[in-house]
Amino acid sequence: MANGTDYYAVLGVSSSATADEIKKQYRRLAKQYHPDANQNDPKAAERFKEISEAHNVLGDAEKRKQYDDMRRLGAFGGVGFGGGRASARPGAGARPGTGQPGAGTFTDFDVGGIGGLGDLFSSMFGGAAGARGARARGTEKGQTVEQTVEVPFRTAATGGQVPVALEVNEECAVCRGNGAAPGARIKPCGECSGRGVISFGQGSFAVNRPCPVCMGRGSVPTERCGTCRGTGEARVRRTVNITVPAGAETGTKVRLRGQGGKGTAGAQAGDLVITFTVLPDRFYSRDGLDLIATVPINIAQATLGSKVSVKTLDGKKVAIRIPAGTSAGRRFRVTGQGIEKDGRKGDLLVEITIAVPETLTEAQEKAMRDFAEATGMKY
Incomplete structure (x- = not known):
């Protein structure tokens, strides 16, 4: 489609033709212009090639949709948005051998606010045309650097900063990005x-x-830079401090504009995209904005009741009353002592576990046996 050919015209069908109509017409024309049936007509082979190319696009649902999008954007010089203005690089003015103005290679058309065809190609081919457009003009935005960073649990919960070591491509300091050795032309x-x-x-x-x-x-x-081997770029390592937002979770991303690779020829620097992985904590776990703190107590405390002291995330202590007969797994809520994020704040949930001693002194063992006998428990 770089030559601006209207594939519907090649096959002699309307743009609203069904897939079956296109297939039927292709078979008829292919049979008519097949080189084996027209050995004395050199133009038949070229015609057969055009027919096959047209069917290759219009006969594929996805390719046809992409082609129709470009056709509607006026990629054929007068078809589609006739009012859009078009500008192309040298050589894009006419289709070779036809003398048809405006039917050449349509690379960077501006269709009046809809966006250049580079944008359309970008959506069709994974961004290759759009992302490289600047580079084709001698400049290129710096690379986007992506990195996963491990963050301590408490830093992620309260917010803070973590240092991150990065390797990025920057302009070569020797040749200053032009890829030439000193003194080279x-x-x-x-x-x-x-x-x-x-x-x-x-x-x-x-x-x-x-x-x-x-x-x-x-x-x-005439001679390439020996430091960067003519690429104009050098791999460098640097350390930056990354701000971790309060309430960050594993998978949270932050984008730092202009902190990625350096652009070439004065172009904008790329971005730094950080994905956080939150490390586990020895004391806390998390459920949304709620903090969960596991606190062990002994059998006597669980049976008779007790009071325990628990540290909050900011280092303060709160007293929790454990009632008699508390079983393992029971939770006690301390309101407003969880994680704060976007104006909301969770709670601190204190979860009780019963710690059973592995060994007993003689006095402790006797006391336990007396307790078991008093309750009628067999052991």
């Missing part, structure tokens, strides 16, 4: 004739991609 790239882009086909579609030789710069040095 810069000349136009022979592969892309200095445009910085080459045409790249994907199925029946074509887009412009950064030239792999000059990496989108449009020029190459």
Whole structure:
């Protein structure tokens, strides 16, 4: 589709034709123009090729949808949004051999506020065209750096900062990003004739991609930089302090604009995306905004009742009255002593466990036996 061909016209069907109608028409035309049946007609082979290309797109539901989207955006010079304005790189003015203006390679059209075709290609091909558009013009936004960071439980609960060591690509300090050795000359790239882009086909579609030789710069040095080997970038390690928001959980992400890789030729730096993994705590666990603290008591405390002291998240102590006959697993709620997030605050849940001694002194064992006999328990 880089040549701007109207595939519906090639097959001689309307844009509302059904899949069966397209298939039937393709078979009829393929039989008519097949090279084996037209060995003395060299134009038949070219016609057969066009028919096959058109069917390859229109005969596939997903490709047809993408093609129709581009067709509606006026990608065929007068079809679709006739009022949209279009601007293309050199060489995009006419289809070779046809003399049809506006039917060339449509790379960076502006269709009046809808967005360039680079945006459309971006959605079709995973962002390749849109994300690399800046690079094709000699500049490129810095890389987005993603990293998983382990955060202590209490830092995640209350908020704080953690240091993070990162490895990112930054502009080479020796060549300052142009990839040239000191004293080397810069000349136009022979592969892309200095445009910085080459045409790249994907199925029946074509887009412009950064030239792999000059990496989108449009020029190459007579001698490459020995430090970065001509890439213009160097891998560096740096440490940044990341602010952990209060109430962060495992999977929480934060994006720091401009803290990723450095852009080339003065372009904007990339972003740093941090995903938190919250480490377990020896005392607390979490249920939403509620904190759960497990507190062990002995058999006598559980049987007779007692009072225990528990630390809150901010280091203060609260007293909990344990009533007689408390069983393991029972919880006591301390209101407002949980995790605070977005104006809401959870509670502290104190969960009781019964600690059974592994060994007893003679006096303790006698007391337990007396207790068992008094209750009629057999052992």
